[in-house]
Structures are given as structure tokens and as C-alpha cells.
Amino acid sequence: MSSNVILTSSDSDKTATLPVLSGSVGPSAIDIGKLHKETGMFTYDPGFMSTASCRSAITYIDGDAGVLLYRGYPIEQLAKHSSFLETSYLLINGELPTTDEFRSFEHDVTHHSMMHESLKTFLHGFHYDAHPMAMLCGTIGSLAAFYHDTLDIEDPAQRKLAAIRLIAKIPTIAAACYRYTIGWPIRYPRNNLEYCTRFLHMMFEVPSEPLDLPEVAAKALDLLFILHADHEQNASTSTVRMVGSTGANPYACVAAGIAALWGPAHGGANEAVLKMLAEIGTPDQVGKAIERAKDKNSGFRLMGFGHRVYKNFDPRATIIREMCHKVLNALGVQDPLLDVAMKLEEAALKDPYFIERKLYPNVDFYSGLIYKALKIPTEMFTVMFAIARTSGWVAHWLEQNTTPDAKIGRPRQIYTGAPSRDYRPISGR
Ligand code: SDX
Numbered sequence: 493m494s495s496n497v498i499l500t501s502s503d504s505d506k507t508a509t510l511p512v513l514s515g516s517v518g519p520s521a522i523d524i525g526k527l528h529k530e531t532g533m534f535t536y537d538p539g540f541m542s543t544a545s546c547r548s549a550i551t552y553i554d555g556d557a558g559v560l561l562y563r564g565y566p567i568e569q570l571a572k573h574s575s576f577l578e579t580s581y582l583l584i585n586g587e588l589p590t591t592d593e594f595r596s597f598e599h600d601v602t603h604h605s606m607m608h609e610s611l612k613t614f615l616h617g618f619h620y621d622a623h624p625m626a627m628l629c630g631t632i633g634s635l636a637a638f639y640h641d642t643l644d645i646e647d648p649a650q651r652k653l654a655a656i657r658l659i660a661k662i663p664t665i666a667a668a669c670y671r672y673t674i675g676w677p678i679r680y681p682r683n684n685l686e687y688c689t690r691f692l693h694m695m696f697e698v699p700s701e702p703l704d705l706p707e708v709a710a711k712a713l714d715l716l717f718i719l720h721a722d723h724e725q726n727a728s729t730s731t732v733r734m735v736g737s738t739g740a741n742p743y744a745c746v747a748a749g750i751a752a753l754w755g756p757a758h759g760g761a762n763e764a765v766l767k768m769l770a771e772i773g774t775p776d777q778v779g780k781a782i783e784r785a786k787d788k789n790s791g792f793r794l795m796g797f798g799h800r801v802y803k804n805f806d807p808r809a810t811i812i813r814e815m816c817h818k819v820l821n822a823l824g825v826q827d828p829l830l831d832v833a834m835k836l837e838e839a840a841l842k843d844p845y846f847i848e849r850k851l852y853p854n855v856d857f858y859s860g861l862i863y864k865a866l867k868i869p870t871e872m873f874t875v876m877f878a879i880a881r882t883s884g885w886v887a888h889w890l891e892q893n894t895t896p897d898a899k900i901g902r903p904r905q906i907y908t909g910a911p912s913r914d915y916r917p918i919s920g921r
Pocket of ligand 1: 539759800851854
């Protein structure tokens with residue numbers, strides 16, 4: 493049975509009867525599509541705190557219960573039983589693959605993992621000290637220049653090929669960006685290696701000797717990629733959808749997502765967490781950091797803490813915290829910053845300021861410590877996030893392009909500028 497909400501303006505006789513929409517799980521939504529037509533008014537929700545921008549069947553989050561489902565599967569189960577590539581298949585196709593389906597998907601990703609040789613000259617246009625996120629954003633956007641033959645987004649086969657290309661090439665390009673900044677020769681993807689191992693080889697293998705890669709490294713990376721693969725309508729995914737709503741090509745959409753992810757309030761937080769922990773230095777300095785974070789005038793926030801949706805705990809942070817201890821022990825890494833992080837978490841979770849505001853560690857709080865233990869440089873942390881989130885971004889782009897009532901995103905505003913006035917010649921001003 494459908495239900496409605498009746499909105500009546502208190503200062504005019506305007507009333508709107510608006511339908512209530514429901515999904516399969518989670519909150520219902522008031523369809524305000526006709527509100528302006530019926531009342532002449534807009535809604536106002538600048539951070540989209542209470543706004544659903546679309547219908548999606550990909551990921552579901554219950555922030556109060558700390559639930560995260562990818563196509564209905566709890567993140568804890570995927571983290572325990574799946575792989576990043578299988579999870580990518582699930583996000584894109586909606587179902588877990590059969591053995592043959594996975595084999596075919598893995599073959600396609602593996603055989604699209606090389607990047608065009610001309611992209612190497614692109615990289616040489618950057619200074620050696622360019623931030624890898626700047627390089628990645630520019631290079632991924634430029635991929636559209638190489639695939640004129642498959643940019644028809646009305647063609648399902650071309651959409652799927654673009655999705656495969658992006659998932660396949662972003663690790664290769666990310667590793668190439670890193671190696672360019674340290675002056676190492678680019679390593680080509682090796683088809684006999686699985687996705688994460690292949691990436692780590694492209695990152696760290698040198699021509700002069702074989703890479704001695706600890707087994708735990710690829711497993712830890714694969715788990716981190718699963719946990720970062722998608723997260724509903726977060727800022728970068730919403731950006732991909734906004735750009736996609738104009739009919740832009742998928743490479744431009746993902747480049748825009750990379751740009752949005754870079755911000756320290758979003759994916760840039762993992763890099764900011766490491767810098768914050770290093771700045772705090774030792775566990776005995778944690779109290780001062782907590783006080784600074786509570787002081788509105790300090791401009792300082794505990795990076796890796798808080799979340800727009802999770803008001804209990806981020807289930808990904810729980811898994812990463814546990815993995816952090818295991819990986820550092822397995823690699824024999826003693827990182828003093830882990831002691832700082834644990835002390836900071838313990839102090840914040842007991843402090844009324846953080847408790848009242850429901851601020852808990854998020855996905856970015858511990859991930860950087862694992863990346864550091866894997867010898868991935870701090871500047872590459874958000875690049876790692878982008879590699880993983882590319883699967884979610886392309887899944888949403890594909891879903892958006894098969895949504896029948898998809899419209900170009902075009903929000904309105906509350907105008908606060910000057911009312912209409914006449915131009916005055918400069919002599920009269
Ligand atoms: C990601 O959306 C997603 O799903 C994102 C993500 C994904 O997978 O895509 O989960 C990935 O981006 C995780 C978040 C990473 N960012 C950080 O760790 C940066 C630090 N955290 C924040 O800046 C903040 O918590 C946000 C951006 C994550 C959430 O911001 P909100 O929901 O807009 O909350 P807010 O800024 O309105 O803060 C509410 C209150 C404020 O205090 P009051 O004005 O009520 O007194 O909490 C305070 C804030 O000052 N606050 C913090 C804080 N985060 C919020 N105070 C100190 N330290 C913090 N980290």
C-alpha cells in the first residue's frame with residue numbers, strides 16, 4: 493500500500509501531497525520531485541544529511557547498527573571468504589560468480605591490465621615530486637583519449653569493457669606513477685600473478701633481483717581492497733554519478749571520483765591519519781591532541797575519526813584494527829605509531845566530546861599503519877583507496893546507465909545575492 497506525506501506551509505496556504513518511497517531494507521524516502529511545482533518551494537539540505545540522491549541495489553549501510561552489505565552480503569563474510577576481484581564482480585553484476593564466470597572475469601581483467609605506452613610520456617610531464625593522486629587523476633582522465641572505439645555509453649558491451657579496463661589498468665597506472673616519482677623503471681603487469689600480487693610486483697620489483705614478497709602482504713592488501721571497494725553514495729561515488737548523469741565517458745567520471753576522494757575529509761584521511769600520528773609522536777602526547785580536537789578554534793580534527801553515516805562503529809575499522817595487529821606481527825614490524833593510535837582511540841572513546849557526537853574510528857584510522865608496514869609510502873595511501881573504490885565507482889556508473897528515469901543532476905539553491913538592479917556607468921559609481 494502506497495503512503496503519502498502532506499506538507500503544508502505555515503505562512504501560506506500551500507500544501508503538497510508527496511508520495512513515500514520504500515526500498516527493500518532501510519529508511520523510506522519522501523519523493524519531493526513535485527514539491528517546487530506544487531508549492532514553489534525547494535528543500536534545503538546542503539550536506540545531503542537527509543537526502544537520498546538515487547535508488548541503488550549495490551551497497552546498504554545501517555549506520556546505527558554498524559551494518560555494511562555489498563549486494564546483500566555482510567562485509568564481515570566477504571572479508572573472510574571472498575577476494576577483491578570476486579567482490580568486484582559481485583558489485584558490478586549483483587551476484588557472486590560461478591567458477592567459470594570468475595575465471596572469465598579474471599582473464600579479462602588480467603588481459604586488460606597493460607597501459608598504453610604513450611602514457612609513459614604523460615608521466616614524464618610531471619615533476620618527480622608530483623603527488624601521485626594528481627598524476628592518477630590526470631592520467632585516468634586521459635584514458636578517454638585512447639579508447640575512441642569504445643566510448644558509446646549506450647552500448648552495454650562497451651560499458652562493460654570500459655569497466656573492465658578501469659579495474660584492470662588503475663593498479664598498473666598507480667604503480668607507474670609511484671615508480672616515476674622515485675626514478676625506478678616502470679614494471680609491466682605479469683599475467684601469471686593474481687590482482688594484488690601483480691600490483692605489489694609492479695610497485696616494488698626491481699630489474700636487478702627477484703622480489704621477495706611476504707605472503708601476508710598480498711592477502712592484507714586484498715582484504716583492504718575488499719573493505720574499501722564501495723560505500724553507497726559517499727562523496728566520490730556521488731561525484732561519479734553526477735558526472736555520469738551528463739553522459740560523460742566513464743574515464744572522465746572515475747577521474748572526477750579520484751579528485752573528490754583526494755580531500756582529507758574523505759579518502760585523503762588515511763594519509764592525514766599517518767601525518768597526525770607522527771605529529772603527536774608518542775602516547776604521552778595523546779591527551780594534548782584530544783584537547784586540540786575538542787577546541788573549535790584549533791582547526792584540528794582527529795583524522796580517521798567520525799563518519800557521516802556510522803554513528804556507532806564502522807565495521808570496516810573493526811576488521812582493519814584486528815588485521816593491523818596480525819600483519820605487523822607477521823611482518824615483524826614494531827611501529828611506535830601503532831601505540832599512539834591505540835592510545836588515541838582508547839582516550840577518544842572515553843571522552844564525552846566524542847561519545848556525545850558519536851565519533852568512532854572509521855575505515856581510515858588503522859589502514860595507513862598496514863600500508864606503512866607493506867612499505868607503501870604515505871603519499872600513495874589515497875591512491876590505494878582509489879584502486880579499491882574504482883570497482884564501486886564503475887558499479888554505480890553501470891547501474892546509473894541502466895536506470896530508466898535517470899536525469900541529469902541539477903540541484904537548485906537558496907539565493908542570497910542582490911535582488912535585480914540596474915547597471916550604472918562607471919562615472920556614476
Ligand atoms: C571516508 O561517506 C563515506 O562513506 C566516506 C567513507 C567511504 O568509504 O567512502 O567512509 C570514507 O571518507 C571516511 C571519513 C574519513 N574522514 C576523516 O576521518 C576526517 C575526520 N572526520 C571528519 O572531518 C568528519 O567526521 C566527517 C567528514 C567524516 C563527517 O563529517 P559530518 O558527518 O559532516 O560531521 P560534522 O563535521 O558535522 O561533525 C559533527 C560534530 C561537529 O562538532 P559540533 O559542531 O557538533 O560541536 O562532530 C565534530 C564536529 O566538529 N567532529 C569532529 C570530528 N569529526 C566530527 N571533531 C573532532 N575530530 C573529528 N574527526
